[in-house]
Amino acid sequence: MNNAFCWRCLLGAIVVWMTAACGGAPSGAISSPVSSQSKASGQTAAERCLSAAAAKRERHPSEPDRIGVKHVLVKYAGAKRAPEAVTRTREQACLRAEEALAKLKDGVSFTEIVRLYSDESGAETREGSLGRIERGDVAPAFADAAFELHLNEVSAVVETPFGFHVILRVE
Numbered sequence: 084m085n086n087a088f089c090w091r092c093l094l095g096a097i098v099v100w101m102t103a104a105c106g107g108a109p110s111g112a113i114s115s116p117v118s119s120q121s122k123a124s125g126q127t128a129a130e131r132c133l134s135a136a137a138a139k140r141e142r143h144p145s146e147p148d149r150i151g152v153k154h155v156l157v158k159y160a161g162a163k164r165a166p167e168a169v170t171r172t173r174e175q176a177c178l179r180a181e182e183a184l185a186k187l188k189d190g191v192s193f194t195e196i197v198r199l200y201s202d203e204s205g206a207e208t209r210e211g212s213l214g215r216i217e218r219g220d221v222a223p224a225f226a227d228a229a230f231e232l233h234l235n236e237v238s239a240v241v242e243t244p245f246g247f248h249v250i251l252r253v254e
Contacts, residue, residue, distance in 0.1 A: 129174035151254030180247035
């Protein structure tokens with residue numbers, strides 16, 4: 084047995100503790116789905132996903148006026164502009180967006196994730212790009228999440244009236 088101190092183990096334990104203490108993954112972190120029932124909170128994976136997707140984010144005074152973003156949009160029945168063909172529930176949509184995020188963490192390209200998961204019309208041909216946006220161009224929760232990202236950083240799952248988003252800042 085190796086008795087060497089494991090910094091990676093300590094860091095992992097701190098991240099797990101902070102995630103539990105703060106109620107979710109750190110802002111901008113890519114987290115993978117957990118089992119269908121969280122032992123600590125008694126929440127199902129869907130309840131945990133919905134709670135995390137609705138997390139409030141603060142506006143940073145030093146943020147730029149415009150940023151370039153790409154996103155994946157997973158719609159659900161009843162979401163704004165969701166076509167009748169979309170029949171998944173809100174909970175199912177959140178978990179699907181979380182699955183897309185986990186695949187990004189596993190190294191799948193953003194372009195491929197857009198192709199496989201996005202319900203937005205034309206998203207595949209644009210590779211999920213929304214171009215350069217200002218805060219007022221998008222829903223407030225989307226803007227809050229997008230503008231707190233650093234270049235090439237991926238957001239946690241974010242909910243807007245249109246569905247669930249995974250956002251990548253590209254400029």
